[in-house]
Amino acid sequence: MLEMRDLSLAFGPRPVLDGIRLDVRPGERIGVIGPSGAGKSTLLRLAAGLLHPDSGSCRNTFPRTRLVFQEPRLLPWRSVADNLDIALRAGGVPGDRIAARRDRWLARVELADAARAWPGELSGGMAQRAALARALALEPDLLLLDEPFSALDPALRADLGRLCAEQARATGAALICISHQPWELAGLVDRILCVAGGRIREQAVPSGRPDESAAEAPPDRPAGA
Numbered sequence: 224m225l226e227m228r229d230l231s232l233a234f235g236p237r238p239v240l241d242g243i244r245l246d247v248r249p250g251e252r253i254g255v256i257g258p259s260g261a262g263k264s265t266l267l268r269l270a271a272g273l274l275h276p277d278s279g280s281c282r283n284t285f286p287r288t289r290l291v292f293q294e295p296r297l298l299p300w301r302s303v304a305d306n307l308d309i310a311l312r313a314g315g316v317p318g319d320r321i322a323a324r325r326d327r328w329l330a331r332v333e334l335a336d337a338a339r340a341w342p343g344e345l346s347g348g349m350a351q352r353a354a355l356a357r358a359l360a361l362e363p364d365l366l367l368l369d370e371p372f373s374a375l376d377p378a379l380r381a382d383l384g385r386l387c388a389e390q391a392r393a394t395g396a397a398l399i400c401i402s403h404q405p406w407e408l409a410g411l412v413d414r415i416l417c418v419a420g421g422r423i424r425e426q427a428v429p430s431g432r433p434d435e436s437a438a439e440a441p442p443d444r445p446a447g448a
């Protein structure tokens with residue numbers, strides 16, 4: 224369970240987040256949208272424990288939280304396989320299970336043939352898939368996605384979004400995914416939060432691309448209510 228209560232955080236004089244209340248329960252899949260600079264990444268970093276609020280509280284009792292960033296952040300001096308192995312070892316996976324787990328996840332993101340490659344030899348999309356495999360292989364129960372697919376082509380973006388949502392459904396993990404395209408979250412999330420002006424508001428989940436459904440609905444109720 225992730226529980227934010229009256230959470231506020233400022234960088235300088237202006238609060239980025241101001242009096243946030245949010246509950247995320249196991250199995251919930253949440254999209255986060257909002258204008259650039261509104262505080263979406265800050266919200267995820269607070270959830271991951273990388274930042275602490277100035278006031279209020281952020282309580283994360285999910286035992287395994289993983290945050291996937293916009294950039295892959297692979298260790299450049301280790302092979303793709305080693306990048307996963309190191310994370311799995313640090314995550315407490317028993318040594319005799321690491322190779323099988325790593326191979327299964329590299330296959331799921333179609334990188335089985337790139338296991339021995341260096342991160343510098345990968346395309347942007349391949350590197351991002353490796354970073355995602357590294358996160359999912361740890362079987363997180365809270366997966367935080369900070370626009371990790373934004374630089375990828377739309378088809379791959381949709382595939383990887385589906386993979387995350389399927390994995391979350393299969394394992395009962397909670398997922399929070401930032402996106403600049405609300406319609407991309409259709410079918411992947413149960414709730415959408417819009418971050419703006421330091422606050423979050425719940426917003427209807429679109430049913431598909433804008434040409435397939437009505438335009439995104441206006442905010443209708445406060446989040447956490």
Ligand SMILES: Nc1ncnc2c1ncn2[C@@H]1O[C@H](COP(=O)(O)OP(=O)(O)OP(=O)(O)O)[C@@H](O)[C@H]1O
Nearest residue numbers: 234235239257258259260261262263264265266418
């Ligand atoms: N470590 C930091 N130090 C100072 N200011 C910061 C820091 N991190 C974020 N900010 C500021 O806080 C605000 C919110 O940043 P954040 O990255 O959370 O926005 P965002 O909604 O994720 O934006 P984008 O959609 O452009 O990624 C911005 O004005 C940013 O400049």
